[in-house]
Amino acid sequence: MRTIAIVNQKGGCGKTTTAVNLAGALTQDGARVLLVDLDPQAHATLALGLDAESLDENLYEVLADAPDAQGPPRLPSVIHAWSDHLHLAPSGIVLSALEQRLTAERAEDRTQRLALALADVAGSYDYALIDCPPNVGVLTFNALRASGEVIVPLETSDFGIHGVQKLLETIALLTDRIGHDLSVRILPTLYDGRTRYARETLAEIRGLFGDLCFDTVIRSNVKLREAARRGRPIGTFARSANGALDYGALAIEVAAQAQPGEVDLAPLGVADLGESLPDREIVVEFSDPLASDVRIAGDFNGWVPDKDVRSTVRADETGRVWRKVISLPPGTYHYRYVVDGEWREDPDNPNAVSAPVGGRNSILVVN
């Protein structure tokens, strides 16, 4: 099963439309697809004609508690069969309470719930498509953790493009925490070729993201809205509409993509491994005559700049030098400096790895 998260923190860029209609188009090509509605707004559930409020069970029942190894898997019991090949794991407003509920639990566990649930049904589907809410919270993190691939819909009719670098950076950082690679692709949406602005934006997107960008462009098509109102994927409602053709083309492109490796569900385990070993004091230094604020963030502090770090600054002949002291158990850590708000690799550390969507993380090994 290939699991693909549809992610963008920007609202209204076509995440749900893409999740529902790509699912529909893949199904029409013979694939078995599970559409996972991970957005408390439940728009994907609605777009398949189900009234979220009238459902007895939804994904909340699956994700709220840690899986019970003795009991039967919970996910199959909430799944609705929309057609033979298109199934839905529905959402409901109650999912918005999950964020708070899970925050109290161990990070490793709370972000792994969806991955574990999907593992129970992996043999039944060719694809799981996850529709994410417009933020990067614990639900989106669950989606990324469960996925091998990410599609980022990007509006060509608006200024959506400006936030996306930030999103890609976030995904790169999350990838390190997740412990597996994510293949990220950009999907231009809501394209109206009649406006010069849209044409220029599309060119800009292609220039910026190159091969990361799908060849397919999703045009603005009012039939897509109509299909959602009727509770059906567009291919089952207006087969020759532009929206159906575009999502059909996208399905072909997605299906042609080489299948990435299986998601490794084993937690990173670095912190766990070290729990019984004494911490070491690690000291790193950074100097840049032009910088006025330098912090450090890595998987050791949840990528929160300077959290759990003792930071001092002194002046020498080259300018200011920031010294960061971190207490760490033995293990391997990824980190970056945040220099005046910009995330950078450590210029003095040759040991670095490429993040899948740009930028590099420096590596720190504590023996």
Ligand SMILES: Nc1ncnc2c1ncn2[C@@H]1O[C@H](COP(=O)(O)OP(=O)(O)OP(=O)(O)O)[C@@H](O)[C@H]1O
């Ligand atoms: N290609 C398109 N042509 C016309 N309308 C579209 C297209 N894509 C999306 N829409 C419409 O734009 C609105 C927002 O789209 P959608 O719900 O898919 O975005 P979203 O990213 O899921 O939003 P949210 O962040 O709120 O979940 C919807 O009314 C949808 O029907």
Ligand SMILES: [Mg+2]
């Ligand atoms: Mg949506």
